[in-house]
Amino acid sequence: MTSIVEDYQIVEVQAIAAKKAAKKISILNTNEKNEALNVVADELVKQLAFILEANEKDLQNGKASGFEKAFMDRLTLNESRIKDFAEGLRVVAELPDPVGDVLSNWTLENGLRVETIRVPLGVIGMIYEARPNVTVDATGLALKSGNAIILKGGSSAIHSNMSIIEVMHKALEKTAIPKEAVQFISSTDRNATKQLFTMKEHIDVLIPRGGGSLIQTVVENATVPVLETGVGNCHLYVDKEADLKKALDIIVNAKTDRPAVCNAAETLIIHQEFLAKYKLELAQTLAANGILIHGDEMACKELPGVIPATEKDWAEEYLSLEIAVKIVNSLDEAIEHIDRYGTKHSEAIITENQHTARKFMQLTDAAALYHNASTRFTDGGALGFGAEIGISTQKLHARGPMGLPALTTVKYMMSGNGQIR
Amino acid sequence: MTSIVEDYQIVEVQAIAAKKAAKKISILNTNEKNEALNVVADELVKQLAFILEANEKDLQNGKASGFEKAFMDRLTLNESRIKDFAEGLRVVAELPDPVGDVLSNWTLENGLRVETIRVPLGVIGMIYEARPNVTVDATGLALKSGNAIILKGGSSAIHSNMSIIEVMHKALEKTAIPKEAVQFISSTDRNATKQLFTMKEHIDVLIPRGGGSLIQTVVENATVPVLETGVGNCHLYVDKEADLKKALDIIVNAKTDRPAVCNAAETLIIHQEFLAKYKLELAQTLAANGILIHGDEMACKELPGVIPATEKDWAEEYLSLEIAVKIVNSLDEAIEHIDRYGTKHSEAIITENQHTARKFMQLTDAAALYHNASTRFTDGGALGFGAEIGISTQKLHARGPMGLPALTTVKYMMSGNGQIR
Known part of the structure; x- marks a missing residue:
């Protein structure tokens, strides 16, 4: 008996798994997260040949499709680029961890103690185009800030991305971060992508990165909150x-x-x-x-x-x-x-x-x-943030270049001894 | 010759006027804004009788429509409630002005000075139900934080709201704040309201306040960013x-x-x-x-x-x-x-x-x-914010009770002497 599973069902299963993993990673300490990023970095370098082999398939398909030079350049990986991915992860591991920062605290006259604390957003949905570097960069920033991530990359980079994900998953198995915290949508069916737009229960924010039409499609169709990035006239x-x-x-x-x-x-x-x-x-x-x-x-x-x-x-x-x-x-x-x-x-x-x-x-x-x-x-x-997940062109939440704090929110934590109003 | 103007065209004209006024109010100093709020407060108390007369019409219509007691209670104004509105504005005038706050500043190695500064959001669209107090409260918070506001209140409070707006407009004429910074959608046609949902060029954020179904309608249909408030299970x-x-x-x-x-x-x-x-x-x-x-x-x-x-x-x-x-x-x-x-x-x-x-x-x-x-x-x-525009149940931008800073965003301001990359 073969089971017939539609793509959108797989996407939902992945989103639920991401949400569950998000809870686990949200309470890891900084060292556990940093160590995991370094392990992933090492593994990417170790598996260079495996990733380049996969990239070769994308490049051949791209050539056959007649993609233009600039596009092919963005798609192309080589030893030095993959080493740069790994180095990027190591840089993120060195950045201060925003999670747990106490942003303010005060005590009410009745003795109720109030703290506002930075916490991860939860699950980040990243929708992007050709560049396979986003697969690594976005994952590093999401994990460091205690979030799970669901990645949907462009179909032209599908083999490169899947090989990178395979390597990252293998590495995460050796760390405190559950590998379910990194989900990759391998379906190239547009309906599978659209599922992400409305999964408010499982996804906390969508970040589209790419051309104007991709961003507009997400902004206009998503009910999940969107961090609009990038178009600069x-x-x-x-x-x-x-x-x-x-x-x-x-x-x-x-x-x-x-x-x-x-x-x-x-x-x-x-x-x-x-x-x-x-x-x-x-x-x-x-x-x-x-x-x-x-x-x-x-x-x-x-x-x-x-x-x-x-x-x-x-x-x-x-x-x-x-x-x-x-x-x-x-x-x-x-x-x-x-x-x-x-x-x-x-x-x-x-x-x-x-x-x-x-x-x-x-x-x-x-x-x-x-x-x-x-x-x-x-x-x-250029501004000294160490790394960015994108440049926000909207006014809410985060504006301009977004570093790790843009991937967090706050919680009010109140501690009392029976206070009522 | 009579001109035939559709409601939605009026809404667009109002939104454009609000955007223009937003620019003017964004650069007023704190004293100018505070003075204006106090003038509006005085005028509301002076025009008590006028407002109560209008409220009476809404109450009679409400009775005829058989609205339930709790609803009628929220709709009812009296001398003391209107004095509370005025007092609320005076409290907001006393609150610290978030606009212009320098949140961070640093200088790059090349000498480029970077500052992040709090600035108003621009135009706030407020969509709410019966309570006429929102008309005053939201206006006070929007103006103090340097924003223009477009108000769309429930049709059951239409006479009360329009009388309050008339009084506030009359008062603003005596102040530095252009009265066009406060726009009220008087049409009760739902299509006029829906226009607000997609006016991304003119409106910077929508804040729905009221029951769950109102909020869901806005969240699901708006392409303008939404600050989701209020439903608390x-x-x-x-x-x-x-x-x-x-x-x-x-x-x-x-x-x-x-x-x-x-x-x-x-x-x-x-x-x-x-x-x-x-x-x-x-x-x-x-x-x-x-x-x-x-x-x-x-x-x-x-x-x-x-x-x-x-x-x-x-x-x-x-x-x-x-x-x-x-x-x-x-x-x-x-x-x-x-x-x-x-x-x-x-x-x-x-x-x-x-x-x-x-x-x-x-x-x-x-x-x-x-x-x-x-x-x-x-x-x-209760938490000491002085006043709130609502309680955010979303994670982006603002979470929990939202005071004046939630109605602002930031700008990166870079000053140089010819720096290039």
């Missing part, structure tokens, strides 16, 4: 009182350092007085760095080689060496444009006027505001 | 090592002090060793306080006058002098029951064993855990 506003060198340095860095990441600049807003003074230098610098300009009417008139921008350009996350350029007459006009098209990720002003800078930073609604610096710093690593 | 677990007096005092208080509120107890879980010792005292106390028992098989056998509990009773928020009683053999069984039926609000253990208490508080997943105290303390007022 970031603006640089070059004020009339901007310093030319700072402006050019920041434009080049924010656009070209890593064009494909979410903290790269996508739109340049220029005060027309700055443009009038420095259009030659600006045009030269953009051209020298191979940046293609989509501009508004005035940009087309004043700068060479500009493609007229359409409405779509203002909202576009190019993720390549293209930039939209808008010319404005005032700070207010710049802020209005950002309000309309920004994704509340990172926005920068370049100006020598402190008052203007302050007004921009107060009135612009985004996770990270910059004065005379590149938007590229919106990153857990 | 709270349990008292009386351990085998519980002190009799503490147990009885807490049971009576948690069940009868205010049965209709969310932090009242709904289920009593009793260790069978405690039951065996103290069943007489327990039965007498419950009977003397007029508490109706729905019990499991053993409770029916051991206690007099028990109605057999059905599956529904374990999940029921009675909000009256009824309680479900379950007998267990162990702490683990108690925790399992709470995991299955609890709403993650407030859960209490009564025991003299510190180890058992600690295990209960660690392993039970809820916003507030009590050892030897009544669940009735889960309340912003």
Whole structure:
């Protein structure tokens, strides 16, 4: 007799197992968790060949499907990348454990003692695309913060991910963390994924990581709370009182350092007085760095080689060496444009006027505001968090780069001797 | 020519106006906001008669519709209740302003200065039922924390609410807060309300306050982030090592002090060793306080006058002098029951064993855990917050009673002199 089990039933069984494991890991001490992460790190390095063999299958399938170069690059593992995964886990093991932190405590007049304590969220559902590194990174952060995790990676990386999971499970068997705390959805059926969206009983938060359409699908369909991450239509506003060198340095860095990441600049807003003074230098610098300009009417008139921008350009996350350029007459006009098209990720002003800078930073609604610096710093690593699970573009719970504390919540713990109201 | 405007269009116009006003109020200083709240308080007292007249219409309509007594009571205003509203605003004016608080700051090696600063959420959408006091309370908390608010009250209180809004708007005209920061949806068409659910561009968070079905409707249909409040299926677990007096005092208080509120107890879980010792005292106390028992098989056998509990009773928020009683053999069984039926609000253990208490508080997943105290303390007022916008039963953003900081988010503010990566 063969039993016929639908994918969505398997997903539910996995979610229930994760919830149960979450309770066990929630009360482990820091050493037990750190030790487990180091054991997993060791095992990943030991099983290098096994993982690379699996990755080869994904790469062959990817080639056969004609995936583009950048995609194939993200999918590709090698010895050094896997060693980096392991090193990442060791770094997370070294980070302070947020669980158990007493955030505040006081005693009521009646003697009731109140403490607010950081506790794990419970079960984290991670939905992501091609990069197999997320499988390891997200697991490390979830386990360190005392959570179980359910991973749903992109189908193009299925063999790589399953081999990594197999290695991690084998390692966890030697540790205090139950291997059930790490669940991987191996079904590539979309209905299995959708099950995760509504499993409020078993899953505490969903974190989508990937392109805008993946994130939107999760936000619009999930009843499980979502931590929205990543889409960054970031603006640089070059004020009339901007310093030319700072402006050019920041434009080049924010656009070209890593064009494909979410903290790269996508739109340049220029005060027309700055443009009038420095259009030659600006045009030269953009051209020298191979940046293609989509501009508004005035940009087309004043700068060479500009493609007229359409409405779509203002909202576009190019993720390549293209930039939209808008010319404005005032700070207010710049802020209005950002309000309309920004994704509340990172926005920068370049100006020598402190008052203007302050007004921009107060009135612009985004996770990270910059004065005379590149938007590229919106990153857990760059800001010294050690590691990040993603960059939140929402306002609730966590905003901006999310380190370990973003994977926790609080409990009020009240101790009394019979207090009543 | 008459223009035909659909309700949902009015709602959108209101939401856009709120968003614009939110920007203005976000940069007011604390004194300006406090002064405005006091002006509104004064005006509410001055316009007592006007508000009571409007309330009379709602009461007459309510009577004609045959609303039950408790509902009519919540709807009824009088001189002293309106003075309480005003006093509530004055209390909020005295509370510390969370906006502008620097939560952390550090400087990167390259000299980039990083600050995380508390800022208002923006626009808060409040969806609530009969009580007109929410109209004033929520407005006071939203404005003090620098937010605009869109209010959608229950249709049974429409005249009371509209008169209160008229008075508050008139008062705000004399202050630094634009009256557009307070929007009231006067349409009683459900489609107008539903518009609020998806206005992500204009509304930053929805807070439903009221019964479970209202909250579920919002949670399931909104794409705007929701702060889930209020439903409390709270349990008292009386351990085998519980002190009799503490147990009885807490049971009576948690069940009868205010049965209709969310932090009242709904289920009593009793260790069978405690039951065996103290069943007489327990039965007498419950009977003397007029508490109706729905019990499991053993409770029916051991206690007099028990109605057999059905599956529904374990999940029921009675909000009256009824309680479900379950007998267990162990702490683990108690925790399992709470995991299955609890709403993650407030859960209490009564025991003299510190180890058992600690295990209960660690392993039970809820916003507030009590050892030897009544669940009735889960309340912003009782805990010393001054005022609360609701009690969060979710884990993200804010958990438990929510004071002013729950209506804020953070911004990363980076100041540099040309730093690039």
